[in-house]
Amino acid sequence: TSEKDHITIVNLPMATLLSGERSCELPPRHVEFAILVPTQYAKEFHKNQDCPIHQLFFASQSKTTMQSRKPWLVRQVLIEEDALWKTAGDLGFVQSCGKG
Numbered sequence: 138t139s140e141k142d143h144i145t146i147v148n149l150p151m152a153t154l155l156s157g158e159r160s161c162e163l164p165p166r167h168v169e170f171a172i173l174v175p176t177q178y179a180k181e182f183h184k185n186q187d188c189p190i191h192q193l194f195f196a197s198q199s200k201t202t203m204q205s206r207k208p209w210l211v212r213q214v215l216i217e218e219d220a221l222w223k224t225a226g227d228l229g230f231v232q233s234c235g236k237g
Contacts, residue, residue, distance in 0.1 A: 149161055149173075151175050151190075152177075154193070155178075155189040164209070166208070166210065167210065168210060169210040169211075170209070171212060171213035171214070171215060172190075172194065172211055172214055172215070174215065174216050174217060179216045179217065179218070182216070183216075194209050194211045195211065
């Protein structure tokens with residue numbers, strides 16, 4: 138596989154990031170990466186192009202300062218759901234650490 142076949146996946150504390158309680162270090166804006174949208178944000182993410190996740194990653198203008206900005210290169214958005222984890226487990230990408 139080539140370098141183009143790989144993508145960086147960034148684990149973010151989405152709840153505290155979106156609430157403004159904390160910030161985190163994201164990859165440089167020229168680096169492609171994927172995000173995992175937690176279950177509790179999935180419906181809003183699908184329905185609302187102005188939701189906090191869209192504003193954080195895809196907006197080309199800051200809501201606070203109204204200045205233009207370059208959006209991050211989020212190339213894949215994974216929606217957290219049981220089917221995602223099952224497929225990832227079947228493919229050997231993840232495994233359970235708990236008893237089950």
